[in-house]
Amino acid sequence: MTEDTFVKEDRSKRTPMALLPYQQRWLEDDADVKVIEKSRRIGLSWAEAADDALLAASQSGMDVWYIGYNKDMAQEFIEDCGDWLKHYNKAASEVEEFVFDDEDKDILAFRIRCASGHKIVALSSRPSNLRGKQGKVVIDEAAFHDNLGELIKAAMALLMWGGKVVIISTHDGDSNAFNEVIQEVRAGKKPYSLHRVTLDDALAEGLYERICLRLGKEWTPEREDIWRKLIVAQYGDGADEELFCIPSAGGGTYLTRAVIERCMRADIPILRWACNNEFAILPDHIRQAEARDWCKEQLEPLLAELDPKRAHYFGEDFARSGDLTVIAPLAEKQNLTYRTPFMVELGNVPFTEQELILYYIVDRLPRFTHGNLDSRGNGQYLGERAMQKYGPERIGQIMLSEAWYREEMPRFKSFFDDGTIEVPQHADHMDDYRAVKMIKGVAKLPETKTKGKDGRQRHGDAAIAVAMAVAATRFEGGEYAYHQITAKDMRDMGHQINTTNGFGRLQGAM
Known part of the structure; x- marks a missing residue:
């Protein structure tokens, strides 16, 4: 390595030259x-x-x-x-x-x-x-x-x-x-x-x-x-x-490697399912059975471990065949920090099976409060379907835009800067987070795409999914959950119905 060093000279002796x-x-x-x-x-x-x-x-x-x-x-x-x-x-x-x-x-x-x-x-x-x-x-x-x-x-x-x-x-x-x-x-x-x-x-x-x-x-x-x-x-x-020549702190790449590494945890799994092109033309019942089997084997044990007392959120970045669909559940911890208990990456998975997998997760998230889905382009289908199933107060159909990035990305960054979030430790996810750039004063993804260690195309997918999940924590709406009904509950509900001349409506978490 050589590096320029500057030595001052007497300007009065200098003769003009084409190049300095x-x-x-x-x-x-x-x-x-x-x-x-x-x-x-x-x-x-x-x-x-x-x-x-x-x-x-x-x-x-x-x-x-x-x-x-x-x-x-x-x-x-x-x-x-x-x-x-x-x-x-x-x-x-x-x-x-x-x-x-x-x-x-x-x-x-x-x-x-x-x-x-x-x-x-x-x-x-x-x-x-x-x-x-x-x-x-x-x-x-x-x-x-x-x-x-x-x-x-x-x-x-x-x-x-x-x-x-x-x-x-x-x-x-x-x-x-x-x-x-x-x-x-x-x-x-x-x-x-x-x-x-x-x-x-x-x-x-x-x-x-x-x-x-x-x-x-x-x-x-x-x-x-x-x-x-x-x-x-x-x-x-x-x-x-x-x-x-003094680089500013926080310019260029939005999150530094050191900040991301501090929030990464080796014990958080990333669950992957990728389909070949022939899978999409299989009969419906075979595709659905394959998806359910994968959910039961991969997701069910992890979902069963979630704390039933804590609120849960999720974010999703959608892709059909080019990039990856990434689903990032987010659990609120006792100390009001957040942890992704696992993350899901889907490659070339058909629409209907992505819908099945999403519902399998959300139906089992304890005290599910809010989730955001990437609803641009092909993602609009799944965003609308999830909204119809869980209600607009619990599902955000996000059209990623300059305004959304400007509003939400500073909070996403603060979760990492403050150590408020725990995410999986993986080289591809590190690249995804570091792909976010400051572009004309707004933190967002440039058009350039990369390839993960498995050779699949990525476009900051994990970063967007987590940003969506972080944005979901802003919402304090009703929770989506089921709880066991006791005999006393049944008697109380019967009393409520009787006092409305037989035309009562049960109020509760649904």
């Missing part, structure tokens, strides 16, 4: 994988474009695959490469727009072809886009990509044939995957080269002088000091992270 010293050090580093944590707007990506244009234009060079997190970044980088190629007087095509087949949709991408036969291409951030590619990968503003870990993993495959990987970013929280990479490099776990350039580092090496040169202004130390104070004031509370 920190930009030069970055380009001179020939490591297979290099990472930089940086201040915003210090010209690092512009310098990277200078290197990549020269690389692609050289006969002994290679293709360059640039990955930014939005279209504007991609277009700006490709145009910078084009400007550098003209400066080098290298033959190259004009910037081309072309349609890139991004698996399930067409994406507008940008490309420059060089006379060397190499090209510079701006891709979207889907990891699979790097399959079969060779050359250099540039991941820009890495902290803001939805699935950085998988993207880096895909990029590493290019190293086998002499490629390079470059990771550039400002920070987005101390638990962000980008910061985790940096910590692993510093700990010696990753053999990457590491650079760090803060705003003050860049200013000391001529950033504001270069700005003055571009704007036709005279540089003085006093003006630079005023400019710096203005920039820091404009960023406010975000200045440490945006300008001085």
Whole structure:
């Protein structure tokens, strides 16, 4: 591992150069994988474009695959490469727009072809886009990509044939995957080269002088000091992270690994049932019998152990064939904390059998108070059926939306931060909880999906199920339960009916 260290120099002896010293050090580093944590707007990506244009234009060079997190970044980088190629007087095509087949949709991408036969291409951030590619990968503003870990993993495959990987970013929280990479490099776990350039580092090496040169202004130390104070004031509370490479606490990933681990318990089981495609075409009575047998074998012993004196809730994240349906019962404990006694994961299970399993659980939850079901898309069927069975006061049919996330996710987070909840200890569930991101000020799931250790597709399923269950604890409505009727109860009820001329209605828990 190498890391930039800054040495001050006498500015009066400095001769203007195309690239500032920190930009030069970055380009001179020939490591297979290099990472930089940086201040915003210090010209690092512009310098990277200078290197990549020269690389692609050289006969002994290679293709360059640039990955930014939005279209504007991609277009700006490709145009910078084009400007550098003209400066080098290298033959190259004009910037081309072309349609890139991004698996399930067409994406507008940008490309420059060089006379060397190499090209510079701006891709979207889907990891699979790097399959079969060779050359250099540039991941820009890495902290803001939805699935950085998988993207880096895909990029590493290019190293086998002499490629390079470059990771550039400002920070987005101390638990962000980008910061985790940096910590692993510093700990010696990753053999990457590491650079760090803060705003003050860049200013000391001529950033504001270069700005003055571009704007036709005279540089003085006093003006630079005023400019710096203005920039820091404009960023406010975000200045440490945006300008001085200090990741903020709680940004990026919504829940830190340490907080989640503290709430995980090894003795909480996860019950799984997955069906093949042929199961759905079996006769009804066979499918239902299979589901009942699974419930009796797997669920009944655990349900029988639940404390009959404590209130119970549940949350559910629905899926039919792509992701997983996850059901998370939640038991209130004596000390007013909560525990998931078990969790259920259903893969490719037909609608009717999911309904059977849900009812099997809810019918046996002691003092069942409230449950929330994911009622988007196909989930609307089960949400409506459960509401019809247990009543709208006990079943929430949740259409996940920006407003719901904004309202409910802070409470979900507080359950983990305060250690108020106990959940199963499992790597897939850890990934699900850490999949929740702060996106434009709201904690929710990005579109990116992952695969669990069993190879099945996941989309934060356990996190949503638990969030639904936590939201259900807000409700203090009537309980759904049965209790034994004594002879005295029968006499009392008979008296109530007689006093209403034979037209009474029994009042109780139903």
